[in-house]
Amino acid sequence: MTKYVYDFAEGGRRLTDLLGGKGGNLAEMAGLGLPVPPGFTITTDACRAYLRTGREPYGLADEIGLHLERLERQAGRRLGDPADPLLVSVRSGAKFSMPGMMETILNVGLTDATVAGLAARAGDERFAWDCYRRLVQMFGRTVRDVPAGAFEPAADGADAAALRALTGQHLRAFREHTGDDFPQDPREQLDQAVRAVFGSWNAERAVLYRRQEHIPADLGTAVNVVAMVFGNLGADSGTGVAFTRDPATGERGVYGDYLANAQGEDVVAGIRNTMPLQDL
Numbered sequence: 001m002t003k004y005v006y007d008f009a010e011g012g013r014r015l016t017d018l019l020g021g022k023g024g025n026l027a028e029m030a031g032l033g034l035p036v037p038p039g040f041t042i043t044t045d046a047c048r049a050y051l052r053t054g055r056e057p058y059g060l061a062d063e064i065g066l067h068l069e070r071l072e073r074q075a076g077r078r079l080g081d082p083a084d085p086l087l088v089s090v091r092s093g094a095k096f097s098m099p100g101m102m103e104t105i106l107n108v109g110l111t112d113a114t115v116a117g118l119a120a121r122a123g124d125e126r127f128a129w130d131c132y133r134r135l136v137q138m139f140g141r142t143v144r145d146v147p148a149g150a151f152e153p154a155a156d157g158a159d160a161a162a163l164r165a166l167t168g169q170h171l172r173a174f175r176e177h178t179g180d181d182f183p184q185d186p187r188e189q190l191d192q193a194v195r196a197v198f199g200s201w202n203a204e205r206a207v208l209y210r211r212q213e214h215i216p217a218d219l220g221t222a223v224n225v226v227a228m229v230f231g232n233l234g235a236d237s238g239t240g241v242a243f244t245r246d247p248a249t250g251e252r253g254v255y256g257d258y259l260a261n262a263q264g265e266d267v268v269a270g271i272r273n274t275m276p277l278q279d280l
Contacts, residue, residue: 005041007040045057050199051199075227152170231261
């Protein structure tokens, strides 16, 4: 039977055709002993099968379940646990870099039942509601095609009560635009997010980018499911991009930018002004 899912411990750069550039390099770094969060990669084979038939290939759901159990053991927490929930990111990753062209969903696993557990575990109710409102917004926009304008932006400095109220608005907007309640089963969130990343391979912007960059259209994207590391836990956490050469000139050095108390979409969406990495 075709193998569709690889733990980071199983892969490496030699498998970028199957695992994509991101998945192959995450596995390579994990093999070197670098502090890579636990996770697994769903192959480009699975994506191509899905795009051909409109359905997940036979056996994929069971494989994801087995690798999810392994991830839960590594992380020491369980998806959907109301007391100490595991949250994951679901990220695209084709063989060739296509920055910003395909989809990512963060904080998968948060529900009405798990948000309180996240708040208690982190000791920060504001953080937990910030993550939940982000999930509903990203999932709605990416997975269910809810217009971005349907979700009110978070006000600067919003406290826990304001973010809880905003999450409630997001949940109502989701229901109004889709006719469904936001999924409260974390595994259903994960499965829908994986299918959305597969589908984003054929999004108009991705097709145009491949045409411009002469990237073959039949490669498909891998999907990386990774335990969340949170950049929005306060001023001493953050997110950003780093290079070991100047992307414009190739000169050696550390280059990039970052945002404190933020998650990755804040950087790529351009909704906040980033800081140069040297400021750290």
